[in-house]
Amino acid sequence: MLRQVEGSLAVAETVARCRPQVISAYPISPQTHVVEHLSRLARTGELDHCAYLTVESEFAALSSLVGASAAGSRSYTATSSQGLLFMAEAVFNAAGLGLPIVMTVANRAVGAPINIWNDQGDSIAMRDAGWIQLYAADNQAAADLHVVAFRVAEELSVPVMVCMDGFVLTHAFEEVDVPDQHQVDAVLPPFRPRQLLDPAAPVSIGAMVGPEAYTEVRYLADHALRRALEVLPAAADEIGAVLGRPVPSLVQAHGCRGAGTVVVVMGSVLGTLSEVVDERVARGVRVGALGITCFRPFPASAVRAALCDADEVIVLERSLAAGEDGPLTADVARALAGTRARVRTVVAGLGGRPVTGTALHGLLDRAEGGRLGARTFLDLDRTVIDRELRRSAAQEVAP
């Protein structure tokens, strides 16, 4: 049933219907509403047979789930930004231990300078941690992807991050059909852990592994992660069939077929971008949009297939890879190696700066006029930059 709800509530209700057994909560904007809603569901009994822990840090939040998951419980938490970085050690650890924890990341910029608004620098920093990373383009996808996340995590014994743009999605009220209990139960069987802390059959989990086997252990973890490229679409299709709507899995192509110019993006900008594309297509311009839903593992074949007609590929980076063009650019360029496509980077929407339709139209105007460089910052205030660069240059000259 479609309801006008806050994105955080849609996610919280969906998570509750996935029947998590242990939830660890620590507040941080803009994630907090998710765990607040879940605490209410736990209190009212709508979410039953679930331990809800209010822990003292994000590091403890994920660490407690390492314990809970190893003890055989379906486990969930949510975080953002500094919180994700604060738990970074446990993020890598959970993946290394092969624990199918699901975590919502309400994407938020990373300080300094401290900034609570949306970009994707936080989850991108965890790119190589060994988690599956899914990016929601809207709140319906954010809700549905959590069902996919639990299903695939437990099938592969790999943790999954469901990333949704902070505030833009978490705090947005829009129509969402939250999966109901019998739908979720139909596609998400009870958690059967691969190994379990059980006095009847003692196992040692988290042993020290030296040079003689570390590479093989890491190889196998990577192998499990990569299997998501097959398992994800199958799970999303099955879940979509039950929910009665398509559920994204790897990529979402919007008018890419025959498009000479395609803009690639992750997250909620895909909505604005699709409208801009539609307006330009209506004017007879051959342009398309490609949303990346699954960033890790990177679906290089799907990306290459979606971009097969493109001469010009513009990657909108929602994070800054200091010293390089951008993480998504690098992956897209690698996927397109050997094709005729030119790949350009546009850094956009850092720290909550809106990525507007007007700005995207301007960007595409420049691209079509051949005036787009290899790396561009959308809506950059050049006067500030030039002034500061002049000032620091003057200081360097002074003794």
Next chain:
Amino acid sequence: MTVPAQHGPQVGTLAVGNRLLPLSLRTVAADADRLSGLTGGHRACRGCGEALAARVVVDAAHRATGGRLVTVNATGCLEVFSSPYPESAWRVPWLHSLFGNAPAVASGVAAALAVQGRGDVRVLAQGGDGGTLDIGFGCLSGMFERDDDVLYVCYDNQAYMNTGVQRSSATPADARTATTPVVDGTGGNVTRHVKDAPRIAMAHGVRYVATATVGDVRDLEEKVTRAMAVRGARYLHVLVPCPLGWGTPTDETIELARHAVRTGLFPLFEAEDGDVVATTPIRRREPVTSYLERQSRFAHLFHPVRQDEVLDRIQREADRTVARYRLDRQEEGAS
């Protein structure tokens, strides 16, 4: 018969195996059929106090819980020497995650067991003084404050031994470590007080807090057993000498732990809900110098120049501890 004060045989209340006692009063360690939850063949150093204490703790907890026990381990010596893949010395379920998160991991295990209806299975978390008092301290405080059903055992060997003897917040004043070196006869650890973890646990209102040493296995087992009879957060702080870090002979570990107790530097007590409920009086107190001079980490306090000012300060610290816990009182009924 007089009992030698040092290097004595294991007799009297410190005896681990005593054939004259009824079976029910004998130690778990004396039971030939004990679990040996941390079994032999691991890679601890010769004379390791932590290895022995951990086996005693795990076996006592195993008996107290009827075998319904899972353990969580912080990174550190205990984890490293017991678990080099593909070998494991653990005969109980054992989970190691990170250096600084063992209390939180244990909280999660306990929560999972409870929600699965497996609340009869109990959780024992273990770590060294670095993992417990320093890097894991936030998680420990959180576990205490939430009163999660975990017994956390800190094996305190008073420095980061696994990484090569660096100072921790449990390192005694003036001790030489790799990061508090002694150069030209001066140096050592500069601290006003070591971090007093048991009292910090008590300040959290932790249900059961106790101190023990590897030098008194009976006392250690009793405290583990008492702890496992309680639900909620519990803390056990165990002094475990480290021959490598302390600069002591490998066959003196047990005696050194007892010696520390006899000086008053390591008080033995139990506390419930924040209040001390029992202490172990010191029968024959010994000056701290007799304990310190046995350890090369304190050698600079004696050679080349005896640093009486420092030794007096350490003695006053021991005196203060003895007074705080009234360890110098005569036992009731004792002559």
